Amino acid sequence: MLNNRYIDRLFPFHFVLDKDMRILRKGGSLLKLLPRDDAFSTCFQFVKPGLGIDYTFESIQSFENQTFILRIASNEKKILLKGEFVYHTEEAKLVFCGSPWLRSDDDYTALGLVDSDFALHDSMLDLVHVKKQHALTTQDLLSVNSKLEEAIQKNQDISRFPTENPNPVARFNKDGQLLFCNEAFHENIQPFLTFQDEIQNAFYTGQNITKEINVDGRFFNTMFVPIIDRGYVNLYCAEITAQKLAEKKLQSSESNFRYIVETTNQLIISFNTKLEATWMNQRFAELTGYSSQESLSLYDLFEDAAFKSIVDKLFRSNDEKQHEHIEGKLRIKDGKFLEIEGVAYCQIKYDGGISVDFYLNNISDKKQYLTELEEQRSYYADLFDNLPADVAVLDSNFRFQYLNRSAISDEQLRDWLIGKREIDYFRFRGLPLDKAIDREARFKLMVDEKSRETWEDVYNEGMPNEKVMLRNMLPIFDDKKLVYILAYGVDITQLKKGRDLLNVKNEELEKVNKDLDSFVYSASHDLRAPLLSILGLLDVINRQVQTDEKIAGYLSMIRGVILRLDDTIKDILSYSKNSRVEITSSPIDLKAMIDTIFQGMRHFLPREIRMDIAIQGDCGLHTDEVRIRSLLNNLISNAIKYSRESDAGSWIKINALIEPASFTLTITDNGEGIPADRQAKVFDMFYRASKNSQGSGLGLYICAEIIKKLEGQISLISSPGQGTTFSITLPNHSQ
Amino acid sequence: MLFDFLLIDDDPIFNFLNEKIVSETGFAKAITIQVSAEEALVYLNKLQEKGSPFPTILLLDLRMPSMNGIEFLALFHQFPEETIKQTHIYMLSSSLNENDRNKTLSFKNVRAFLSKPLMIEQLEELCKKISEEK
Numbered sequence: 001m002l003n004n005r006y007i008d009r010l011f012p013f014h015f016v017l018d019k020d021m022r023i024l025r026k027g028g029s030l031l032k033l034l035p036r037d038d039a040f041s042t043c044f045q046f047v048k049p050g051l052g053i054d055y056t057f058e059s060i061q062s063f064e065n066q067t068f069i070l071r072i073a074s075n076e077k078k079i080l081l082k083g084e085f086v087y088h089t090e091e092a093k094l095v096f097c098g099s100p101w102l103r104s105d106d107d108y109t110a111l112g113l114v115d116s117d118f119a120l121h122d123s124m125l126d127l128v129h130v131k132k133q134h135a136l137t138t139q140d141l142l143s144v145n146s147k148l149e150e151a152i153q154k155n156q157d158i159s160r161f162p163t164e165n166p167n168p169v170a171r172f173n174k175d176g177q178l179l180f181c182n183e184a185f186h187e188n189i190q191p192f193l194t195f196q197d198e199i200q201n202a203f204y205t206g207q208n209i210t211k212e213i214n215v216d217g218r219f220f221n222t223m224f225v226p227i228i229d230r231g232y233v234n235l236y237c238a239e240i241t242a243q244k245l246a247e248k249k250l251q252s253s254e255s256n257f258r259y260i261v262e263t264t265n266q267l268i269i270s271f272n273t274k275l276e277a278t279w280m281n282q283r284f285a286e287l288t289g290y291s292s293q294e295s296l297s298l299y300d301l302f303e304d305a306a307f308k309s310i311v312d313k314l315f316r317s318n319d320e321k322q323h324e325h326i327e328g329k330l331r332i333k334d335g336k337f338l339e340i341e342g343v344a345y346c347q348i349k350y351d352g353g354i355s356v357d358f359y360l361n362n363i364s365d366k367k368q369y370l371t372e373l374e375e376q377r378s379y380y381a382d383l384f385d386n387l388p389a390d391v392a393v394l395d396s397n398f399r400f401q402y403l404n405r406s407a408i409s410d411e412q413l414r415d416w417l418i419g420k421r422e423i424d425y426f427r428f429r430g431l432p433l434d435k436a437i438d439r440e441a442r443f444k445l446m447v448d449e450k451s452r453e454t455w456e457d458v459y460n461e462g463m464p465n466e467k468v469m470l471r472n473m474l475p476i477f478d479d480k481k482l483v484y485i486l487a488y489g490v491d492i493t494q495l496k497k498g499r500d501l502l503n504v505k506n507e508e509l510e511k512v513n514k515d516l517d518s519f520v521y522s523a524s525h526d527l528r529a530p531l532l533s534i535l536g537l538l539d540v541i542n543r544q545v546q547t548d549e550k551i552a553g554y555l556s557m558i559r560g561v562i563l564r565l566d567d568t569i570k571d572i573l574s575y576s577k578n579s580r581v582e583i584t585s586s587p588i589d590l591k592a593m594i595d596t597i598f599q600g601m602r603h604f605l606p607r608e609i610r611m612d613i614a615i616q617g618d619c620g621l622h623t624d625e626v627r628i629r630s631l632l633n634n635l636i637s638n639a640i641k642y643s644r645e646s647d648a649g650s651w652i653k654i655n656a657l658i659e660p661a662s663f664t665l666t667i668t669d670n671g672e673g674i675p676a677d678r679q680a681k682v683f684d685m686f687y688r689a690s691k692n693s694q695g696s697g698l699g700l701y702i703c704a705e706i707i708k709k710l711e712g713q714i715s716l717i718s719s720p721g722q723g724t725t726f727s728i729t730l731p732n733h734s735q
Numbered sequence: 736m737l738f739d740f741l742l743i744d745d746d747p748i749f750n751f752l753n754e755k756i757v758s759e760t761g762f763a764k765a766i767t768i769q770v771s772a773e774e775a776l777v778y779l780n781k782l783q784e785k786g787s788p789f790p791t792i793l794l795l796d797l798r799m800p801s802m803n804g805i806e807f808l809a810l811f812h813q814f815p816e817e818t819i820k821q822t823h824i825y826m827l828s829s830s831l832n833e834n835d836r837n838k839t840l841s842f843k844n845v846r847a848f849l850s851k852p853l854m855i856e857q858l859e860e861l862c863k864k865i866s867e868e869k
Contacts, residue, residue, distance in 0.1 A: 521832055525798050528829040529746060529851070536752035536852035543759075543855075573831055603854060626833050 007095070012119055013081060017094040019057050024093065029117035033072055033079060044070040047080060060085050060094055069101060079111055082124075102128045168220070168237040174203040179232060189215055189237065195224070199233045202226040212240075219244040267330075267340065267360040270347070271298055273315055275308070278355065287362060289333030304328045314346040314356045322346045326358065339367040390469070390489035396482045398422070398443050407489070447475050447482050456492070468496040513580060524573045531562050531569075538562075563604075568696035574630050575702050578709060581626070585733040588621045588628060590656055597633050601640055609643055610651040617658030622733040627706045632667075634699040635726055639669040642690060642724075646670055658732060665728040673720040682716070736866045737764035738791035743775045743807070744768075744827070745799040749851065753794060753827070756855045762862040772799055772807035783814065789822045791865070793844075794853070797828035797835055804828070805835075808842045823865060825849055 004025070007014060012029035021040045034043055046055060048069040063085070070081045083098015099122050102108055108117075108128065118125045162169045168185030172178055176196040192215045202209045202224035209224040220237045227234060261268060267284040269277055275298040277290075285291055288301075298311060310324045323345045329337040342360035349355065381404075384391050390407035394400055400417050408414040417425060423436040446453045453473040460466050469489040476483050538559050541547075547555070591613055598611050636652065643650040653668045674682060678689040683704040686697035707714045712730035740757050744750050750768050757763050767790065769775035782789060797804035804826065811819065826839045826848040836848045849857060 521830070524831060525829050528831075529749075532829050532851040533746065533748040533752070536749065539852065539854070540752060540755055570831055603856070 010119055010121070011083075011097045011099070012117060013083075013099045015096050016088075017057065017060075017085075017096070019092060021057055029113065030081075032112060032117065043073060044081075045073045047071050057094065061087050068096070068098070070096075070098075099124050167239065168235075170235045172199050172233050172235065174200070174226075174231055174233065176200065185235075185237065188218070189213075189220070192216055195222075195235065198222075198224050199235075202233050203228070213237075217241075265361070266342070267362060268357065269301075269360075270355045270357045271311060272353075272355055275299070275311060277301070284360075287332065287338065288330065301330055302328065303331060310344055311356045314344060315354060317346055318348070318354060320346055320348050326360070330360070338362050339364040388491070390487075392487040394443075394485040394487060396484065398440055398485070401484065443473065443485065446473060447485075450475065450477065456496075457489070466493065467491065468493045516576075517580060520573060520576045524569050527569050528566060531566050534562055535559065535566075564695070568698070571696045571698035571702060575698060575705065578627060578630065578702060578706050583624050583627070583709065585622050586625050588623060588625055590621055590658070591615055593625075593629060594632060594636070594654055597629065597636055601637060605640060607643065607645065607650055609640060610649060612651065612653045613656075614654070615656040615658065617656075617663070619658055619660050619732070620734050621658050621663055623663075623730060624710060627710060628730075631703050631706050631728070634703050635667045638695075638699060639667060639671060639724075641695070642671040643669060644672050660734055661732055663730055663732045665730075666725055667728075668723060668725040670723040673722050673724050674716070674718040675720050676718075679716060679718060683714070736762070738762055738862065738865070739764055739788070740766045741775065741778075741790035741793045742766065742768045743770075743772060743793070743799075743804075744796035745770055746796070749796070749827075753853055756853055756858055757794075759855055760859050760862055762859075762866075772802035772804065775807065776810055779811070779814070783818055789814075789819055791821055791823060792862070793822055793824045794827045795824055797826055797830050797839065805838055808839060808845065812842060812844065819844060823861075825861065827851055827853055 008027050012027040013033075014025075014027040015023050015030055016025040017040055018024055023037070023040055023043065026034060041054075046068065049063070049066065064087065065084065067082065067084060070083075072079045072081065080101040081096075081098050082101035083096055086095045086097055087093075088095055099118060100108060100111075100113070102124055108114075115125060162180075163182050165182055166184055168182065168189050170178060170181035170185045170189075172195070176194070176199045178190070181190065193213065198209050198211060203226045206226055206228055208226075211222050211224075213220050213222055218239060218241045221240050222238075223236045225234045225236065226232075262282045264281070264283060266281075267287055268279075268281040269284050270279040272278050277294075277296040277298070280288075280290065280292055290296060298308060302308075307326065307328065310326060314322055314324060323343050325342075326344050327341040328339075330340045331337055339362070340360040341363045342358060345357050345359070347355045347357050384402075385405035387404060387406060391402070391404040392400060392407050393402040399419055399421050401419075403414050403417055405414075408417060421436075422439060423433060425431075426433050426436040442453055452475070453471075455471050457469045457471055458466065459469070468491070470492045471487065471489045474486040474488075476486060538555055541555060542552075594611075594613055639652045643652075648670070651670055653666075655666045655668075657664050672690060674689050681687045682689050682700045685701045687701070688695065688697045704714060707728065707730070710730050712728060714726065714728050716724060716726050718724035740763050742750055742753050742757070744753070747770070750770065754766055754768060757766055767778065769778055779789065795804050795807065808824070811824075822844055824842070824845045826836075826845060828835065828848070829851045830836075831850075839845050839848055847861070
């Protein structure tokens with residue numbers, strides 16, 4: 001029997017099968033792989049020869065000198081064993097002599113086997129080692145190669161970085177010579193700039209130098225990086241044109257904003273959540289006297305608690321769209337207050353912070369103005385209320401806009417009337433509406449015709465408390481459009497009464513005047529008629545009865561006295577007429593008038609008197625015919641009465657100069673004349689200058705009165721024994 | 736040439752004086768005196784009815800009781816034109832009133848307004864004038 005020990009040493013992977021195909025014994029190394037006692041069929045599968053049949057003890061015995069490859073089925077690694085079955089005749093057993101069939105060293109170490117598990121002669125181990133060695137070398141070569149390729153690829157990729165870089169990149173030697181540059185540098189910078197100084201500076205200081213450059217309107221940030229040990233300087237550029245422009249734009253808009261904020265008339269102040277002022281604009285500082293450096297709180301500036309609640313509300317909202325109207329008093333540095341009005345905004349900052357900003361207008365002046373306006377308004381309202389006249393203002397629809405106290409004394413009623421029409425008032429008072437309707441129709445007509453209306457309202461007519469109001473309606477237009485109607489009423493009751501009284505008196509006076517006129521007329525006629533009868537009778541006596549001289553003398557005296565009495569009556573009548581009869585104006589033929597007057601006196605001439613008339617001026621004379629006749633009558637009769645005997649004969653000269661606006665008359669005689677001391681008195685009433693005077697003493701007084709009435713002038717020049725000249729100037733109404 | 740005279744005045748003294756003066760002038764063919772305007776109108780009506788000619792010269796006082804001279808003139812001028820055309824009317828008044836004067840002169844047949852008392856020279860002049868016209 002073969003010593004087991006030897007067999008195990010020679011074939012550490014052997015096993016022994018009995019006729020029932022049971023594994024009786026296993027080599028030590030196989031035991032490592034198949035530690036459990038299992039049947040052959042569960043432990044091994046036949047790989048070669050692969051007959052597709054179940055091997056039996058006998059079938060295996062028949063395959064003597066045949067190499068078998070078995071797969072250890074129960075082992076997870078499916079290890080292959082290669083060897084031969086040897087039949088042991090004495091014991092009638094099959095012994096498998098073989099060892100694992102391996103392809104690399106991983107195979108057996110993975111199986112948990114070591115070199116010592118193999119028989120020393122087993123070439124499999126060598127084979128495995130050779131194979132292993134070979135595999136190692138190849139592996140290395142392949143690995144180096146792929147690494148090399150990878151490195152090349154990597155290098156290529158890296159080298160594309162600078163060339164494909166859109167930013168300019170360049171490398172210079174320390175003397176400033178360009179060693180390398182990319183397309184971007186070549187195109188954009190190289191033609192325009194050199195960097196000698198920067199390169200040397202960077203190289204010799206060993207420091208990176210950064211610089212912003214402007215190339216043909218484009219901006220670049222540059223960095224010169226010295227690589228001392230290699231003797232060159234890398235230049236990296238980055239275009240910042242867009243940022244630069246954006247920045248400029250930002251700067252300009254910021255400066256605009258700043259300008260607006262600083263120059264605005266608004267007061268701007270910003271508060272943080274602690275209600276501290278964090279910023280104020282210049283206007284705010286100017287007007288309040290505070291400065292941004294001061295620590296101010298909302299309470300310092302605004303005493304009114306309403307401000308705090310507004311600010312709190314805005315902070316709570318945390319919403320930029322929120323804003324609140326604010327109005328009130330702002331306490332300024334000197335302790336005074338500004339009236340302000342504005343808006344508070346909630347402002348969320350870019351850093352997420354929040355503030356409340358006040359944008360305020362100083363309305364102190366406005367307030368002051370409004371206060372003054374109100375004072376003025378109340379002043380005028382007072383004035384109107386105390387005016388002793390009804391004042392109302394109606395709008396273009398005839399609705400009351402204003403009524404003063406005099407118009408409507410009851411305040412409630414006055415307030416109620418504002419905005420209402422007069423018809424509403426009539427309805428309220430239960431007055432007949434047709435009067436109000438009629439009145440509005442008159443308003444409309446007045447507005448259409450742009451005229452003013454005046455009428456009298458009579459209340460309690462005929463009663464002791466009768467009241468008369470004079471109403472005036474004055475429409476006020478602005479560029480043809482009716483703006484309002486000013487209505488005012490004045491109590492003219494007393495005036496009216498006075499006027500009525502005056503009218504009555506006037507009527508009475510007129511009646512008295514008329515009566516007087518008629519009385520004077522009748523009286524003069526009735527007084528004169530008997531005188532004239534006597535004169536007529538005297539005339540008859542003179543002509544028919546032969547009387548002695550004495551009686552003739554008496555008769556003549558009677559005649560003279562009667563004539564004087566008649567003259568006096570005529571004078572009184574003339575005076576009465578001049579003072580009462582209105583001035584009239586009619587065309588006058590002065591020459592004819594003088595002739596007629598003189599002719600009328602012809603029968604009473606005391607002696608031969610010559611009359612010369614000279615009239616100059618070809619414009620017509622218009623004046624009061626009756627008065628002029630009376631005037632001439634008096635002056636001519638005076639000249640006749642006071643004529644005197646003269647060698648040259650008695651004469652009267654009348655000169656007239658007629659001008660468009662006035663005329664002058666001179667009546668000159670060569671009569672007695674008037675002593676100087678009496679000249680001033682001749683125009684007085686009942687004054688008789690001459691002893692020879694047989695008149696009433698009214699003649700010249702009447703002349704002066706007529707001149708006064710006609711607004712003219714009369715004067716005289718006279719010397720006793722020479723004659724008298726009366727000069728008259730009177731207006732000519734020819735135009 | 737002689738004329739028919741009609742004198743109308745309520746004052747008998749003036750009528751007496753005027754009749755005297757008229758007759759003294761020697762121009763009077765006949766002198767009729769009426770003491771009121773109404774009676775004068777009755778007289779004139781009778782003349783008209785009879786177809787007798789109207790007086791040539793009529794001396795008329797202005798102020799008379801009842802109907803005055805102006806009222807008379809208004810009625811007088813209602814006689815047919817043909818009847819009154821030869822009558823010359825002279826107002827004779829003591830009135831100095833311009834209105835009276837102007838009113839009467841506006842009547843067609845009134846020739847002049849004479850102041851009382853009537854003077855013989857004045858009347859002679861008028862009569863001469865009228866004779867010359869005819």
